[in-house]
Amino acid sequence: MKGIKWVLALALVAGLPVIAACAEDTSELEDIKWVLTDYSVDGDTKSLLPDTRITVLFDSEDKEVTGSGGCNTYFGSYELDGNNLSIPGPIAVTEMWCGDEIGEQESAYLKMLQTAESYEVEGDKLTIYCEDAVLIFKSE
Numbered sequence: 618m619k620g621i622k623w624v625l626a627l628a629l630v631a632g633l634p635v636i637a638a639c640a641e642d643t644s645e646l647e648d649i650k651w652v653l654t655d656y657s658v659d660g661d662t663k664s665l666l667p668d669t670r671i672t673v674l675f676d677s678e679d680k681e682v683t684g685s686g687g688c689n690t691y692f693g694s695y696e697l698d699g700n701n702l703s704i705p706g707p708i709a710v711t712e713m714w715c716g717d718e719i720g721e722q723e724s725a726y727l728k729m730l731q732t733a734e735s736y737e738v739e740g741d742k743l744t745i746y747c748e749d750a751v752l753i754f755k756s757e
Contacts, residue, residue, distance in 0.1 A: 645738040647677035651754035658750045666722055686723035688715030702733045
């Protein structure tokens with residue numbers, strides 16, 4: 618029994634650097650589902666339409682951004698450099714008809730997200746700074 622404890626202790630000690638290295642590869646932004654609470658464009662704060670839910674998830678393993686735009690789902694790639702965030706390619710979106718208002722809100726959100734420049738996480742709040750907009754999320 619003493620030999621098994623020794624082997625387990627060695628495995629644990631040997632595994633710690635691996636675990637620490639993996640933890641450093643993800644940011645506080647990644648692998649959390651975020652729900653949009655509000656946003657502002659040119660300093661004008663706006664609320665979401667009633668009964669809509671916009672989400673985002675930054676998957677650290679695949680470096681893929683996914684979520685719901687309030688009606689359709691979307692996905693694309695993203696890049697991080699410190700707190701700098703960019704979505705280099707076009708975001709792909711399913712094509713369900715959602716009504717004019719919801720469709721306009723979704724389109725505006727996706728255009729803002731695609732111009733992401735940086736982000737900040739404070740507790741359960743994520744703020745993404747875009748060209749002329751700010752997106753504010755809460756973790757789910």
